[in-house]
Every structure is written in C-alpha cells, then in structure tokens.
Amino acid sequence: MSKTSENPQTKHLVGRRAWRPAWPARPDRVLHRRRYFGTKRSVLKLSGQFNPKTLKREVVLTDKKPMFWLFGLFLLVAIPTAVGSERFLSLFGIICIYASINVMWTLIMGTAGLQSFATLATVGVGSYGAAYLSITFGLPWPLMLLVGLVLGIAMGFLISLPARRLDGLYYALLTLGLSEFCRNFVTQNEALGGKFNGALFGSARIVPSDMMTTRLGQTLAFLTTFIVLLVALAVFRWMNGGRIGLLLKTAATSKEDEAFASAIGIDWQRARMIVFMVASGVLGALGAFYSTYIGGTSLQIFSLDLLLLMLAMIVIGGLGRAEGAVIGTVIVVGITQWFTDWGPWRIVLAGALALLSVLYTRNGLFGLKEQMREIRTRRQALHRAAQTTKYAEFLPQQAPDIHDKSIIAGRTFERELREKLRGWITPEIIEEHRRSPLGQHSDHLERILNYFRKGPLPDKYAVYTEVPFQSYRVVALSGMPGVPPRIVDDKTYGSLDEAYHAVFMRRINDLKAS
Amino acid sequence: MTLLSCTDITLDLGGRRILEGVSLDVSKAEVVGLAGPNGAGKTSLFEVLSGRQLNHGGDVVLNGTSIRKLPMRKRVELGLVRSYQRPIVPAALTVGETLKAARKAYKPFPARLTVEWAAEFVRMRTPLDAPTASLETLERRKLMLACLLLRDPQIVLLDEPASGLTGSEIDEIDLVVRKLSQEYGVAVLLIEHRLELLAMVASKVLVLDVGHIIAEGPPETVFTSPEVRAAYFDVPINADLEGNLVIS
C-alpha cells in the first residue's frame, strides 16, 4: 500500500523511457531482497520485469542513487589516501568536517524546516566547551565527544525555546545574531582565551600530535573525519528518510500543510523538536571532534564570513538534500582552500557561484535535473495545449494528463453525439413524451431515449412506488452493489406516467447541462 | 447518549465577537446540520470544537470528559476529527505518502489494510504515486476524508464538504456522509448550505446567525421558522450587510 505503484499512463511514452540498468535474472535463484541490518529497508531497489525484445526475465535497478553515493564516497576517501600529501589530506579532512556540519544544517533547515542560522554557534559551543574541559581537567577525547554532544543538545534546547513563538524570519535573524553574541562572549572571557583572540589550544587529540608529522598519522586523522561524515550522513538518512521525516514533510511547506497535519493527528511540532535536538547534538559533537582534530579551537568558528560561506555551500549544492550539501562543500572548500594565492578573489568567486545558483537554478546543482525536466515538460505541454482544440470536451485541467488517445477519441464522439441530440430537444419532443412516455415514438425521441438507455448505471434514475397507483417518487441509482438508491427530491407524482416523464425531464436537463 | 457537547461557547477575534453562548449536543451516530449565512460563525465554531482555536469561553465535552484544553491532535486521538472548507492536502507528497503519513501519525499504527479500506470507502480513484498537488478538488477531499477515516473516528466535523464540487461529485461526497452515520455509527456534524440535503440526512439542524443559534430542532420545523426564513431567503434587496435581520 505504501509502496508507490507504477502509473500506467505515465509509463512507456515514446522517446521518454528512463534508462535503467538491467541484467538477466538467475532463474535458479529466487530474487530475494537484502536488507540493511535491523531495518526493513532493502539495500537496492530491484524489480523484476519481462523484456519483450529478448524474451527474457530481467532484474532492473529502479533507483540508481545508492550506486552514485557509493562511488562518490569511495572517491572522497580514495583520492587523498592515494595521493597522500599533507595538503591533500588536510584539505579533504576540512571538506569532510564542513560537509558533516552542512548535512546537519540541511537536516535543520530542510527536514525540520527551521530557518536557524545558529549552526556554527552550536558547533562553536561544543568545540570551546570540550577544548576548555580537556585543557583544564585533562579530559580524554572520547569524553570530549560526549561533552560536545551534551553541550550541543543543551544549546539546541536553548535555541529551540523561541522557535515555537517566533515567525520563520524573526527566528532566522535572531539566530543569525547568536554567533556574533558567542564571539563576543569568548573575547570577553579570559578562561576561553579572550586574551589570545579566542585561541584555545592544547586539548586532547584523537591522533596524538607527535604522530601528526608522519604520513600515517595524517591519513588516520583524515580517515576519522571521513567516519564522522559517514555518521552524519547516517543520522541524516535516519531522520529524513524515516517516519519522522515523512511526518515533517506532511507539514512542510505552508500553513495549510500544517493544518492538514494537525487534522490527521500529527504532532509536527514535537517531530520538529526531535530532529532539531538530534541535529544540534550531532553539531555539538562535531564541534568537539573539531577540537580533537586540530587540538584546540579558535574564534574563526563564530565568524559571520564562515557562516556565509557555509550557506553558499548549501545553496550551490541544493537546499534540503544531503548530496547537495556534500557536493557544495567540495566545490566551495576546494576553491577557498586550494587557491589561497588568489586572495579575496576566491571568496568573490564562491559568492558569485552562490549568487548564480540562487538566480538561475531553483534548487542548486541537484535541483537542475528536475528543473530541466520541468522546463521540457512545460514546453511540450504548452506546445500541445496551444495547438489542439481536441481537449475541449474535458474540464480544461484534465486534458494534458490524458495520454491514451482512445479516451480522447471516445469523449470527442460522446460530445458530438450529445451536441446532436441536444439540437433535437424541442418542446414538441417533450410534449410527445409527456403524452405517452412508453410506446411508439418519433425517430428523434426514440434516438434520445436510446442514448439515455445505454448510459452507465450510476447516472440513472428510477421510479419508486410509495403507494401503488397513488404516489411515486424519483430515485437515483447508486450504481454500487449494496448501496440503496437515494431520493432526489421531495416531489411525489400521482401516476406512473408522470413519474416516467419526470425522469425523462431530469435526464434531458442533465443532457442540456453537460 | 451524548457524544460531543459544548456549552456556552464565546469567542472573540480581533476585537469582534464571533460566537456568543453557543451550545450544542451530538449523539452517537447522529447527523447534525449546521447552517447559516456567511460570516455567521460556523467555521469558527468548528475551530473551537476541533481545538485549533483554544482561546474561547465555555466548555467542550467529549464522551463525558472535558477536552477544553486539549490541542487538536489530542482530540484526533480521542476520535474527534474535522475537515476544512478548502480542499487542502500536503503539497510535497504523493497520494501514497500522504496515506502513509496518516497511518503513521501516532501510535498505535493501524494496519495497512485499514488504509485500503478507507481509500475504498471514499472511492478514491487515483494512482498512489500521483503527486497530491496535481489532484482535483474532489480527489483532494476524498484523500482528506480517507486520512481522517482510517483512524476510526467517533465523530467527524465536515466543513462544507461539497464546496467547489459539481453535480455527480457532490453525490459521491454525500454518499460518504450517509454511509458513515448509517452503516458505521459515526456521528457527523455538517456545515452545509444546501438545506434540502440537510433536510434529508440530518436528524437535527442548528442555524447560526452572527454568532448566535437562532433556531434548533428537526429540519422540517427549523426551515419553516420565520427567523430562519428571514435570515436565509425572504430578504429585501438592500439587506444589512452584517447579516443582521432586517424585517420590514
């Protein structure tokens, strides 16, 4: 029931057949689904089909996304490990960390639909808290991650307090100010390195600092960032693709959607808070991880410019998609960290990319395909709509959706028939029927009656005898077994002929109005 | 026995009194009609009963317990559901996903078979992968109804279920209303402009005008009472725009 079924009308359009990889099915093996451990989700969306050309059974991969993901992630981990230079490893390490933050931000902005700009503030709180505790009390790195998680959740709770009361935009601006607030707090606070412009170094590291000079240590450090990215992606999938994600999508776009969601009993506010808390917790832990990765933290984490750059990453990739967040990060971090000798121009380039994608794409790089397809279908539909008049017998809204030409031809015929019959309806015909509803009629009346007789059951009326020879009523047939006819009006008729004529008049009216 | 009752509901919005001293009772499996000119407060009464509007005076009682303070979704869990006048459906989902969301809205989840039953009950004829945004009014209303009914409600509040529909489409919705009360014992509170329909399905009709109940009782007596006729039909052309009675 919940699986989407194939719509027969949209399948097999000439020239529009989606390319799907297919391979022969092994007849000796029954096709069974592999599932992700502990879930009901299948690993790959496979479906069986019969190929009419080769006359063989095939297994078709309907969703290619997992393959691209695997390939992309493999590249992300393979390139730096294979090249192995320090610059590459640290660049990709930063990409992985920023990408994880962006994925969580996407979860907050896309899935939860909260326009929160306090992402970096949460990361920074986790980072500073963990680094401070580690420096002061010598916390080992696993505990630092835990502290980050707790701080993140606490921060998420604090930020979520005004979310229920404030409108989207007010909330966005308030959270935008929060990073600035945190930055000020750090500069005022001596314990957090306020004297050294917020630099707080010397915390515990996952990969000990003496190992960081070797290639092995650098590779290890990069691999930890990659694992962190995997964790972030898993959290995203868990939240966005699961039940909570579905409930939130129901209430996503507008006030009307929210009204619908509450009408069917969805507690979308709670779902939103859950997603927000989870994402904040992960963000805090990410901050703590950042501290363990570079062995400390600095004020740069709260800067508005970094926030804007991260927004640019998300925008370039496409808001609301994990793949968009990752690819956008790769592009922007690639530009800003690799071409360092370009000076301010590289920021200009990143900003210009973000501007272009906002101006010309609907939803970043990953929205492009959809956008192109929409443009194409719109052009086709416009073209078709402007050329033909065949559809006039439908309500105009339906016409472009009908792909079966025989339906259109059938309805055209029906319409012409109705028009012809309508032309025959004259007072004389009605008078003739009134005089003798049954029996021999003139040619035109007989044809009209024949048209009425061959109509489908649900439109038909019948005569109901309340008291024989005294009172009759007109009823409408439901056309469904077990569903009784319903009385159409409160008129009663004294004779059967009168009732027959009343039925005839109703059908004539229906015909005229059609 | 009384299923849902409200007593002495008063509601002020933006400095205007929308409802004043409205009370009503709905018994099990009963169809109660709610009629009245536009701006009389019918929809506002629904907002109060369904829990979307909590700042009101008076009390709302379901099955003997007060639900005055409960938000909308809690009332849904207790079996009080409503539809809206506009045919709203989630914009970003497909039909199948909408039904799935309704099934998984809160625990315990009903069986998938229930969803199929509900979809069949309202006679939905849409492919499951059709995006809801492309649906027409009738299908939207049916989808909304199916989502509401799969939770087996005790009372359904329907806000002009036939608005924006034509001829045979209206009949389909009417059929659902009748089947609900007659075959499944679900109480229905129905806002409706077509008095002839109310006369046929409702056992009791209330007529609201400017926030007051001006008539209450069986349809035959209500529709023939002079106040109702004045509010609804026999009006001089230059009627008072507020909907106040101008009896000249």
Place this chain on the structure above:
Amino acid sequence: MSILKLTGISAGYGPMRVLHDLDLTVEPGERLGLVGLNGHGKTTLLSTIVGLTGWQDGSIIFEGKEIGGRRTHGVGRKTPGIVRSGIALAPQGDAIFPGLSVKDNLDSGAYTSASWRSRKRRRDSVITVFPPLGKLLKQSAGTLSGGERRMVSVGRALMSDSKLYLVDEPSLGLAPKISMGLVAALCEIDIGEGAMIIAEQNLPLLEGRVDRMLGMHAGEIKLDVGEALGDVPPSAGGMH
C-alpha cells in the same frame, strides 16, 4: 467601434489550457453576464484580459489598441499598464489591502491623475451605490466581513476612470441575501459609454438584469445560455 474585441484567445496556467480559441466582442454601454460552472474558465477569461494568466495567446483589442499577444511568462508584469489604460478589475478573492482603512482602499482605486484629483467625489458616488461603506470609511479593511470586503473590492474598481469594468464572481462565498443585494447594486450603476462584464456562477442572480448573457463551458463560449442552463434548479449552483 466595439470597446473590447477578443480574437482567438487561448490561455492557461502551465500545462493547463483553460481557454480554447475564443472570440468575444463587447460593445459600448453593454452589461454582459458571463455564466458557467466552476472551472470552466470565467475567471481565466477576465484574468487574460488584464494579463494575469500563466500564458496566453491571441489578440485583445481594447479601444483600438492591442493589449494581448503571445506571452508565456511574467505573470502580471503588464497588468499595471493594462489597468491604467482603462480596465478595472474586481478580482475573485477581493485582493483588498487589509491594513489600510476602507477610505485608503477606495482611494487606491483612483490611479489615474484625473480620478485621483476627483477622488472625494468618486468616493461619495461609490458610497451612494454601497451605502454601508459610508459608516466604515475609517475602519481597517482587514476587520470587515465577507460582504463588506466584496463591496470594497467592487467599489475600488468603480473609483477608477475606466471604460471597462470586470467583476469576478460577486456572489462567491456570500450568503444569498448579501449577494443579491450586491448584484442588484452592480446592475444599477450607470456605466455610460463604458462596459461591464460580470462573471457569475449563479445564473438566477443575473437573469433579467444584464443586457446579454454568455455561457462558458470548458473554455469555450456558448451563446445560447437560456437554453443551456435555464432549467437548472436555482439551488444547484446557488450556494457554491
């Protein structure tokens, strides 16, 4: 010369085509009723005249000037220009300005310099058409009831110096007695050499009050209205 001449008009929204090659001529001094069921293109026809549809094609000649043509995007970009050339529209759903007072709402309808200078006189004449507005001038339009809003919307259209008035569904969403009063008032307004098109779902409301009645069905105009819709019982289309 006819005041408005549509030839071969097609229009729609996205892939939807709502109007199919329709032709229509409106003569000066004419009051035209446009009837038809929901979704058959009445509103779209009025929107097409002022350029508010998703796309449109075909010629619209208003007082000898072409205001139509082929357009596939930019919804409403040309509307202000068209409106200023002398077409006033009271749209479906009112589109009044909720935060402004009723007086400001009416004044905003006087968008040509001439009508802006004479706005006081025009406001008074609108109030004579809709007397209840007189008491409400100071009130914020957002707090009005449905009938009053509709009056403000129609009244705003009347404030302009227009040659052609388009009124979309005056009865929609209103209780029968209120819509009757509104339509009656609309039909009593002196339009002089101008013209008025009233789109309405409820046929009996217009019957006998307008000079000519056109039926719309599935995006085409059917001229013989009396015959096509005359026997529909009044309650069927009356209360949406």
Place this chain on the structure above:
Amino acid sequence: MIELIISAAVLASMYGLVAIGISFTWASIGMLNLAQGFIFTAGGYAAYLYAQTLTNMGITEGPVMSIGLLVSGMAGSAVAGLFVGSIAFLPLQDRANFRTRGLIATLAISLIGTQLWLIFFGPQSKPLPPIFGTGRIEIGSGGVSYSQLGAIVIATLMLTAVIMWMRSSRAGLQMRAMMMNPLGAAVVGVSVRVTGMRVLAISGALTGLASVMLAQTFFVSPTSGVQPLTVGLIISLAGGLGSIPGTVIAAAIVGLAEALTARYLAQSLVPFVLFGIVVLILVFRPRGLGGLLEDVRE
C-alpha cells in the same frame, strides 16, 4: 546627563535610518535586504571619493563640501540599492520561493561586496572631512558638538519627511498598498517592479545618510557596514518588520540602552545588552513592538 541623552539620540537616529530602510524594504517587496551593510559602505566610499576629488581641487571645507558629502553619500547608497535590486529583486521577483532566494542573494552580494571593497580600497579605514564643523555648544554641565546636533537634526528631518510623504502622497499610498497585497496592487495599476526599485533607492538613500554621518566618528572601511546592519536588523526586528512607528520606538530604546551601557557598564557589554533587549521584546511580543501588519496580512 545631557551628553548621555544626546549620544543616545545620535545613535538612535543613525540606527533608525538604517533600520527603517530594512524594515521598509521587507514590508513592501518582501525581501529581507541583508546587503544593507554593502549599501551602507557604498555611500561611505562615494562620499570619500567626492571628498578626495574636492580636496584635490583645493576645497577642504565649506557648504560645497558639507552638502556635497551628504548628497554624494545618499546618491552612492541609492545607486547601490538599485544595483542590489537589479541583481536580487528584478530577476527573482516573480519566481518561486522569492523570499528565501532573495535573502540568500542579498547575503551573497554582501559577501562579494565586502571583498570587492577590500580589493579596490584596501583594508585601511578612510576618514571623511567634518560636515558640520568642529565646534561645540555648551549647555549647563555638558555640551553638544555640532556634528552630533547636525546628525540628530538632519536624521529627524529626513525621517519625518519620508514618513509624511508615505502617509499623504499617492506614491506613498501605492507603496503601502503593495506592502499589503501585491496582487491587489497590480490590479489597481501599481507596478511591483517600478515601485520596488523606488523603495530600494529610497531606503538606500536613508542608509547612505546614516553612513556619511557615522563616518564622522567611525571612518569608512570595507567591514564598517556590519555593525550598522546587525543593529539595524535588531531594531527592525524589535520594532516589528514593516512598522514605522515600532521601528522608531525600538531605535530610541536601543540607542538609549547602548548609551547607558557604554557609560555605566562597559563598551564591550553593548552587544549582550542589545541582544538581551531584543530577546526580551520578542518573547513578550513575538512580532515586535508594532508588528500588527503581519497579523492583518494573514
């Protein structure tokens, strides 16, 4: 005491100018202009270039200089406003998701703009010659410098003029109409695009005025727009986006709070106090002091 009030009034009037620009733009065209900081700096640099040119010609003070500074600042910011409009408003105006996309586009412009100023003018702060002279008026124990007095007077005059114009003129009515209901505005002959650009130019000019006058004490630098933007946002938030009286009141409160904090506590605590104030206001009035408009809009 007098000094305190005066400095509060100066701050309030300067921030009020910026905030009203933001608030006004948001309300009429539905775009939150986060490039207001860029527009602010543009005015400052325009005035700086003007001053440079005059100085090269040998004029260092006098009415030509003073009025020219004000006018060139306003003109520079108005042009920057039109520039932002032609990039972020005109192409996006009738597309889907205009609000979010407009917000992101203006953010991107401010990101690029700061870097461009850095490239063309360098990171050093540029001073402007004094507009109102350097004298002081002594009142009782305290005193008012000419530049403070000038700033208050000119800002008040300018604000009053704009508000009066909005209230009474036809163009003002059109702008207010567009704030309420863009479709309705189109129907009564108001072109959203033309009016929108007009609004951007006006709010740009107000910002430019603030920029030139603030540059008297804080100079012009590539990032000098950030502080006014943040405070402007805070004020327009607290005042309720789109409400001019609310914005004026919020500007007064914020200006006073900043002056008080700076005097009795510490300059470094100012951001905390401002943030606290706006949070407090928003907790009790989620739509700001004068956010009635939004209620009505629904």
